[in-house]
Amino acid sequence: MAHEQHAELIQTLHDCAAACNHCFDACLQEDDVKMMAGCIRLDRECADMCAYLEHAITRNSPFVAELAQACAAICEACAAECSKHEHDHCQKCAEACAKCAEACKNVA
Secondary structure, eight states: OHHHHTHHHHHHHHHHHHHHHHHHHHHHTSSOGGGGHHHHHHHHHHHHHHHHHHHHHHTTOTTHHHHHHHHHHHHHHHHHHHTTSOOHHHHHHHHHHHHHHHHHHHHO
């Protein structure tokens, strides 16, 4: 089963999506939300892509490698953006995204 073979990646994707969703929500609470717009946008993109890839793996999609490649690129972009901000939620998100990007590259 594909989902058993990729159990670690599935967990990493899930953790990354959760970190991005938390960062997204926390960024909306920051004083200068406009300054956080790029971070918020990438948090949404990344969380959505991670969730989609997680689902694709569990249904044994024939496009897992291609989706993982796209997910890695989005995770890298989100990690780069979040790492620019000193907020704790951004730093944790950047770390989760970097870890997820590496895991996705191993599948792509």
